[in-house]
Amino acid sequence: MQPDAIIALRRQLHSHAEPGFLEYRTAWVILGTLRSLGVPATTGADAIDVTRIALPPTDAEQEAWARRAVESGAPADDVAWFREHGTAIIAELEGNRPGPTWGLRVDIDALPVDEETAEDHRPVAGGFRSTTPYMHACGHDAHAAIGLALADRLRDGDFAGRVRIMFQPAEEGVRGAQPMIDAGVARGVDRMLAVHLGGDLPTGTVVGGVTDAMATTKWTARFEGEAAHAAAAPEKGRHALAAAAQATLAILGLTRFAAADTRVNVGTFHADGSANIIPALATITYETRSTSNDVLADLNGRARAAVQGAAQMYGVTAETTAYGRAAVSQPDDVLLDELARAVAAVPAVTAFTPKGASGGGSDDAHLLIRAVQEAGGLGTYVFVGASNPAPHHHRRFDLDEDALVIAVDLLERLFRG
Secondary structure, X not given: OOHHHHHHHHHHHHOOOOOOOOOHHHHHHHHHHHHHHXXXXXXHHHOOOHHHOOOOOOHXXXXXXXXXXXXXXXXXXXXXXXXXXXXXXXXXXXXXXXXXXXXXXEEOOOEOOOOOOOOOOHHHHOOOOOOOOOEOXXXXXXXXXXXXXXXXXXXXXXXXXXXEEEEEOOOOOOOOHHHHHXXXXXOOOOEEEEEEEOOOOOOOEEEEEEOOOOXXXXXXXXXXXXXXXXXXXXXXXXXXXXXXXHHHHHHHOOOOOOOOOEXXXXXXXXXOOOOOEOOOEEEEEEXXXXXXXXXXXXXXXXXXXXXXXXXXXXXXXXXXXXXXXXXXXXXXXXXXXXXXXXXXXXXXXXXXXXXXXXXXXXXXXXXXXXXXXXXXXXXXXXXXXXXXXXXXXXXOOOOOOHHHHHHHHHHHXXXXX
16 A cells, blocks of 8 residues: 555544544444455454443444444445444454464544644645544544555565454543453464554654553442432432542542552543432542552552442442553563564664653553463554644644554564564
């Protein structure tokens, strides 16, 4: 696939950005492209276990995004398939000689960001600004295009082993990798990679292995009490909102750790009722993060204790549910050495750092990397600079599209050995 075609794919995906697990049009484009290339592709239960998705989209959300996908050109039958069976897709390419099985995760979902409308924003000037309320403000459109370009280049089979390209939904919120792992996509993988563009790095820069990612868990806590008249019979009520408020403050005040960096946040707070009613229901969402998997487990336990303690204080019940998670992984030196050799064959790479920082974000691709490492394989998370003019998740986020070609050239060289 030539550079112009790679960029055109990225722009097509950018203009139709979709949320996690609702990437119906995106999945249709990916699957259709793979089929047109003659590349074997797997969907459905062999790509993702939809029964393992925590807090899946509501029926109303599915209906709205399915309708939008059909209106933008996706066939209704294909959209219905993805709606029922999930939007994950696996492309597997066989080499012409023995060798390892490589895994490559590329994510495909977008963010609830209203994209910039000014004419100096390149997607506006180029006519590919998002037409939906979502935006590819983290480069996942580019990642999906990279995966498709690699599938095209490697379909000649002139490499050792096999390459399994995993098009993952719902990276935002770290929800998509685990149900794909539950479907078995990491089994048999010897070397697992994830690639990410941007990172506030200049085009031409490559970091072979990110070392400062944070493990995280995303939670909901639902408090259930009993409604009562706030003036006539307040003693008969059980104040769910007050319990949720107490839990919020307790979570935000959790003890920090000497052994690792930690972060906590309460992001949403909802309660029903009115000013003269003791509220019976309240829900919060919160997250925990740490640079250590073990510290995160401890932090999660403390946060659950804070929720249950607040519930007990106000005589209500509380239920916590984890709906997303990511781990910490560290790159394997063998892969970093192989990346260094591949970099040497790509003239457009002007700076290579074997290990480096990414700003401390979280990505559930590390779950895939750890799954392979724990089974005896190798893994790393690669960053490719793209001179992004605004930070990730910002409405003016964009990429130097030359970075897509650099990433494809680098990964192709790595897989061909």
